[in-house]
Amino acid sequence: MTIKGTKDGLIFLLDDQCEFEELLAELRHKIETTHQQILTGPIIHVHVKLGNRAATEEQREAIRKVIRGRGNLVVQSIVSDAPEPPGDARPRFRIQKGIVRSGQTVTFDGTLLFIGDVNPGGSLICTGDIHVMGALRGMAHAGSAGNAMAVITAAYLRPTQLRIADVVSRPPDEWGLESDATMEFAYLDQGRMEIDKIVHLHRIRPGVFDFKGV
């Protein structure tokens, strides 16, 4: 591990390869013995960077406890670059049915399958994909936390506006809808909103759940 000083305080860059216990021991060692002198004095803010280590809440608390052992060190943040673990307690997929009417909004952190219509003035906002089994006449925002790979599919795609990540697009000037369209989907291609038939979804956004044939 390394300790860097910035004008905001100290940054603890922790090794992300070793065992967690090992890491904790080293942290304790540095704070209590080797770096004792430079870590005393007035209140110092500490930002902990875990690298690619995915730490549980208990592990984060353990790190906090060790650093707090020095009264003048205040932990401001503990950041990990690791992706969310798959066993996350939050549901990432939801099926919902009904009508989203004008003035109503459905938000969800994950991928949503909405069975029913979304009327003009109604909106769906999700961090993942949005699938509408019905008419999408209102607004849909997929990948709302910035995921540009998110898609929006609808049995009847006639939205007032589509958003994926931070791209906003509106019909009809920007994309061509076919009048006799069957189910379609919207995706981003180099920052531009594109519409295509649903059969092409697996080619454009290949994923782990694709059916490959037997």
Next chain:
Amino acid sequence: MGEAIVVTSGKGGVGKTTTSANVGTALALLGKKVCLVDTDIGLRNLDVVMGLENRIIYDLVDVVEGRCRLQQALIKDKRFDELYMLPAAQTKDKHAVQPDQIRDMVVQLKKDFDYIIIDCPAGIEQGFRNAVAGADKAIVVTTPENAAVRDADRVIGLLEKEPQIDSPKLIVNRVRPNMMKRGEMLDIDEICAVLAIDLLGVVPDDEHVIKSANQGEPTVVNPDSRASIAYRNIARRILGDTVPLMQLEDKRGVFGRVKKFFGMN
């Protein structure tokens, strides 16, 4: 125990008051005891449309604030014995009453009347909340215009959150069949597809409506007007009859109408 029906739309000027007056009068024509309640406090119109403006002594706010009994504020219609109306106050505003007070008043009215028709003000604020508070059923009025349908959709969403109100019913007002045929006006099917609620009736745009409203007489008492027939059909559907939708286009010439008169087609 009667039934309270609120007539609402979100958007103004689509015909809530006209619909309230005509549906209420049509129910009275069919022998029901009806009370019309105007909740548009500050902008009352129902009394004008009914031609009862000059008989007002007490109003809804007087009842709520205890200055008179409910029975004293009710105005008997000049044409029908079983038709009454409760006017709104003109000098106050929507904040003069609370939803609970309207609810209590409607409960009292339901003991004496078969139907209570509540005319709701435009908008979705306090006035709307007051109007829907006591209702068991709701009629949403819209016209074949995008803006009106959008607002109707918003209102339906709000009505669906009211636990005591059954699924609202739709009236499409001021329909012009020729414009619809030319595709210049939203189609009835399109409106129903978006709003996804039961259609209670379609009322054609009819000059008789304006004329009779100005004379203080609901159109529905005049059997010649097409709008009148539409309102009577709506009243029968409220009573539970199955009445087919009126043929909107009248393409037949004089001969066709004569044939129809003799039941030849």
